[in-house]
Amino acid sequence: MVKIIECPRDAMQGIKEFIPTELKIKYINQLLKAGFDTIDFGSFVSPTAVPQMSDTVKVLEQLDLSGSKSKLLAIIANVRGAQDAASHNEIYYLGFPLSLSETFQKRNTNKSIEEAFAQVREIQSICEIHKKEFVVYLSMGFGNPYGDPYDVEYVKDFTGKLFDIGVRIVSLSDTIGIAKKEDLQYLFTSLIPAFPRIEFGAHLHASPFNAVDMVKEAYKAGCRRFDGAIKGFGGCPMAKDDLVGNIPTEKMIEYFISHDINTGVDLNALEEAMAIAGKVFPQ
Numbered sequence: 001m002v003k004i005i006e007c008p009r010d011a012m013q014g015i016k017e018f019i020p021t022e023l024k025i026k027y028i029n030q031l032l033k034a035g036f037d038t039i040d041f042g043s044f045v046s047p048t049a050v051p052q053m054s055d056t057v058k059v060l061e062q063l064d065l066s067g068s069k070s071k072l073l074a075i076i077a078n079v080r081g082a083q084d085a086a087s088h089n090e091i092y093y094l095g096f097p098l099s100l101s102e103t104f105q106k107r108n109t110n111k112s113i114e115e116a117f118a119q120v121r122e123i124q125s126i127c128e129i130h131k132k133e134f135v136v137y138l139s140m141g142f143g144n145p146y147g148d149p150y151d152v153e154y155v156k157d158f159t160g161k162l163f164d165i166g167v168r169i170v171s172l173s174d175t176i177g178i179a180k181k182e183d184l185q186y187l188f189t190s191l192i193p194a195f196p197r198i199e200f201g202a203h204l205h206a207s208p209f210n211a212v213d214m215v216k217e218a219y220k221a222g223c224r225r226f227d228g229a230i231k232g233f234g235g236c237p238m239a240k241d242d243l244v245g246n247i248p249t250e251k252m253i254e255y256f257i258s259h260d261i262n263t264g265v266d267l268n269a270l271e272e273a274m275a276i277a278g279k280v281f282p283q
C-alpha cells in the first residue's frame with residue numbers, strides 16, 4: 001500500500017489568472033471522492049505572496065468530507081498561518097516547507113534557516129495542542145542551484161534535529177526538479193533506516209518523461225508516501241520562472257497498479273476529476 005497525496009494547491013498556486021472559487025470547490029470535492037490518502041487542498045499564506053490561494057477558507061467551508069476517506073492538508077509558511085489553519089477541525093495535516101538551502105529559505109520567506117527552524121519548533125507545539133499531524137517538507141531536498149552546502153550527511157543532520165523536536169513526517173521536496181535516480185536511491189536508503197520512527201515522503205517535480213522513473217526509484221528505496229498532481233500541473237512559483245510540474249498522479253497510479261501496489265484510489269472517480277481538471281487549468 002502506498003499513500004498518495006494529491007496536491008491541487010501546488011497545481012493551482014502558480015497560475016496567474018484567478019481560478020473561480022466555485023470551480024476550485026467543485027474540483028476538490030471530486031478529488032475527495034477518489035480515495036486519495038490526503039488532499040493538499042490550500043494554503044494559509046499571505047494573499048499578496050500567493051493570490052491564487054487567498055480563498056482557501058472559503059473553499060474549505062464548502063468541501064464535502066462526508067463519506068470521504070481522504071484527510072486534508074494545508075500548507076502554512078509561518079506561525080500565524082499555523083494558528084489559523086489549526087483552528088479548523090476539518091484540517092488534519094499542517095505542512096511547512098523548510099529549506100535545506102539558505103538562499104532559497106531567504107528568497108521564499110525572507111528568513112534564515114535558523115529563524116525558520118525556530119518557527120518549526122513553535123508550529124510543532126501548535127500541532128500538538130490542536131492534535132494536528134505535522135509534515136515538514138524539506139525544500140531543495142535533493143540539492144540546490146545556488147551553491148549552498150548540501151550532501152546526505154547534511155540532510156541526515158537536519159532530519160535528526162527535526163526528530164528531536166518531535167517531527168514524525170518528513171517529505172523530501174525536489175522543488176526545482178533536479179533529483180537524479182541515484183540521489184533518490186541514496187537519500188531514501190540512508191534516511192529510512194537511520195530514522196525508523198519518521199515517515200518519509202517524496203514531493204517530486206519532474207518532466208513528464210522521467211516522472212514515473214523517479215517514483216519507481218523512490219519506491220524501490222523504501223518510500224511509501226508520494227505527492228502528485230493530476231496531469232502534472234503546477235510547480236513552485238518562488239523557485240523558478242519556468243515551472244517544473246508535479247508528478248502526474250494518473251501516471252504514478254498506473255505504475256503502482258501495474259506492480260500490484262494498492263493506492264486506494266477509485267479509477268472512475270479519478271477520471272471524473274481529470275475531466276474537471278481540464279476546466280480548472282489552462283492547457
Ligand SMILES: CC(C)C(=O)C(=O)O
Pocket residue numbers: 010075096097137139140173174175203235236
Ligand atoms: C510546499 C512544498 C510542498 C512545495 O510545494 C514544493 O516544495 O514544491
